Amino acid sequence: MEFFDCNAYFGLPAQRPLAPVGSAELLLAEMDHAGVDRALVWHIAQHDVAPQTGNAMLAEAIAPHQRLWGCWTMLPNQAREFPEPDELFRQMREAKVMAIRVFPDSHKFLLNEVSMGELLEAMSLRRVPLFLSVKRGMSWRGVYDVLAEFPDLTCVVCDHGCWGEDRLFRPFIERYPNVAVDTSQYLLDGGIEAFVTDYGARRMLYGSGFPESYFGGMMMAIKHAQIPLAAKEAIAHGNLARMIEEVQL
Amino acid sequence: MIGDSPLAREFWEYGKSATCPIYDMHGHMGPYAAIYFPRAEAPDMVRTMDEAGVRLLIFSHHAALNSADLGNRPSIAAVRQFPDRLRAYCMVNPNYPEVAARDLETFDELFGEVYVGFKFLSDYHKRPLTDEGYRPAWEYADARGLLILAHTWGGSQYDGESVVRTVAEQYPNVKFLLGHSCHGAWDAAVQLALDFPNIYLELTAVFDDRGVIDKFVHEAGSDRMLFGTDLPWFDPHQAIGALLNADITDDDRHNICHRNAERLLKPIVPDLFG
Numbered sequence: 001m002e003f004f005d006c007n008a009y010f011g012l013p014a015q016r017p018l019a020p021v022g023s024a025e026l027l028l029a030e031m032d033h034a035g036v037d038r039a040l041v042w043h044i045a046q047h048d049v050a051p052q053t054g055n056a057m058l059a060e061a062i063a064p065h066q067r068l069w070g071c072w073t074m075l076p077n078q079a080r081e082f083p084e085p086d087e088l089f090r091q092m093r094e095a096k097v098m099a100i101r102v103f104p105d106s107h108k109f110l111l112n113e114v115s116m117g118e119l120l121e122a123m124s125l126r127r128v129p130l131f132l133s134v135k136r137g138m139s140w141r142g143v144y145d146v147l148a149e150f151p152d153l154t155c156v157v158c159d160h161g162c163w164g165e166d167r168l169f170r171p172f173i174e175r176y177p178n179v180a181v182d183t184s185q186y187l188l189d190g191g192i193e194a195f196v197t198d199y200g201a202r203r204m205l206y207g208s209g210f211p212e213s214y215f216g217g218m219m220m221a222i223k224h225a226q227i228p229l230a231a232k233e234a235i236a237h238g239n240l241a242r243m244i245e246e247v248q249l
Numbered sequence: 250m251i252g253d254s255p256l257a258r259e260f261w262e263y264g265k266s267a268t269c270p271i272y273d274m275h276g277h278m279g280p281y282a283a284i285y286f287p288r289a290e291a292p293d294m295v296r297t298m299d300e301a302g303v304r305l306l307i308f309s310h311h312a313a314l315n316s317a318d319l320g321n322r323p324s325i326a327a328v329r330q331f332p333d334r335l336r337a338y339c340m341v342n343p344n345y346p347e348v349a350a351r352d353l354e355t356f357d358e359l360f361g362e363v364y365v366g367f368k369f370l371s372d373y374h375k376r377p378l379t380d381e382g383y384r385p386a387w388e389y390a391d392a393r394g395l396l397i398l399a400h401t402w403g404g405s406q407y408d409g410e411s412v413v414r415t416v417a418e419q420y421p422n423v424k425f426l427l428g429h430s431c432h433g434a435w436d437a438a439v440q441l442a443l444d445f446p447n448i449y450l451e452l453t454a455v456f457d458d459r460g461v462i463d464k465f466v467h468e469a470g471s472d473r474m475l476f477g478t479d480l481p482w483f484d485p486h487q488a489i490g491a492l493l494n495a496d497i498t499d500d501d502r503h504n505i506c507h508r509n510a511e512r513l514l515k516p517i518v519p520d521l522f523g
Contacts, residue, residue: 162454164286189287214456216493
């Protein structure tokens with residue numbers, strides 16, 4: 001079974017974790033050990049330092065590696081720190097960057113139409129996925145707010161927690177057809193099976209949460225979930241591959 | 250594939266192992282207000298156990314944790330429904346010492362058939378492990394060398410590493426299972442295991458923190474670690490996947506999955522081991 005991880009980072013966090021992974025090469029070595037084929041990755045400096053710094057570090061690090069795609073970080077652009085959407089998307093295409101993730105709470109802004117409407121509208125039209133981590137820099141209320149304003153956004157809600165979050169994410173799964181969740185920290189016994197039964201397999205993506213979680217945990221859970229093989233393949237790699245194919249940069 | 254060892258290959262292919270049964274030392278059961286469980290009742294949990302090769306689950310029912318009205322009765326009923334697959338911890342809520350006293354009176358007659366030890370949940374009951382309400386159970390277990398599974402969380406004033414150290418010094422004969430291994434206070438957990446030969450590091454919610462399994466094995470030793478999932482909270486396959494992905498040996502995995510638990514449980518439930 002092929003695995004395409006939608007939620008992994010590398011780089012050295014400001015606060016040292018137990019097992020940091022400092023480079024794209026070390027990340028790839030860990031992917032090889034676990035049997036992960038491809039990954040959509042970001043650099044921790046995008047969060048800990050600044051998007052401008054981290055985005056450049058990410059682009060340089062993944063450039064030589066065919067198995068890695070990038071995910072950049074953006075901020076509200078009233079101070080013109082970033083290019084306009086058309087130019088941003090052109091730069092993303094050149095750098096093999098296929099998605100954007102934001103950390104509004106960490107980076108002190110509100111993710112809404114007033115702050116980032118132009119970019120979010122362009123992302124909706126061009127199907128550029130927005131990754132939101134409720135573990136890092138994003139609240140559940142913030143997720144609900146941005147989806148209410150941009151209901152067509154392609155969005156992946158990550159790291160939604162191991163302590164039972166179905167009642168927090170199922171409502172927006174039911175309302176917004178372009179929203180998906182990743183599997184990192186979705187440890188719930190029978191959770192994958194119940195989700196697929198209720199919503200199908202297109203709305204869930206394999207995400208490891210690496211390097212804070214092991215690649216292998218959710219690989220094993222997907223491999224042995226009581227769902228059809230086609231559903232496992234979709235979650236393990238197919239949905240992310242399709243999402244990337246649909247991006248119009 | 251998830252690793253390159255024989256156990257990794259077998260678990261990856263079949264979801265379970267013929268040579269490495271699992272004893273899950275930390276489970277619960279039944280509905281719980283703050284979380285949706287697709288498989289909350291005993292028959293569904295046993296189905297999960299079958300899928301992952303879990304031989305035996307030791308649990309405390311959610312009702313036993315949070316309703317002194319119901320107490321341990323739902324746990325007892327479930328064990329009697331699946332006597333070959335389930336055993337229970339006798340839950341002690343120190344806020345209701347009169348209920349705990351009644352449970353203690355009937356403990357002996359249920360020991361082995363239903364109970365293997367006691368369960369404490371200090372963070373939730375807002376009473377430290379040193380609380381007077383726990384004392385009768387500590388003394389009872391210490392006199393008999395019984396198992397106690399206590400929820401432990403790094404930094405907690407109720408069951409953090411310093412409170413754990415205090416009771417570990419006081420009750421050296423208890424086989425003291427640190428539920429969640431003082432979660433987050435990993436160095437302290439290792440030190441507790443090194444300082445107290447009766448302490449075991451139980452791994453519920455630890456499998457999701459990359460590097461901790463490796464650290465515990467290399468610094469405390471795999472003969473002091475126990476498999477646990479909070480079932481029906483966490484999928485045992487997720488825990489198995491993390492265990493196979495960690496930088497440890499298959500011998501360590503055997504210790505964690507079954508050998509250590511067998512050593513603890515055989516004297517209590519010899520019938521289950523033939």
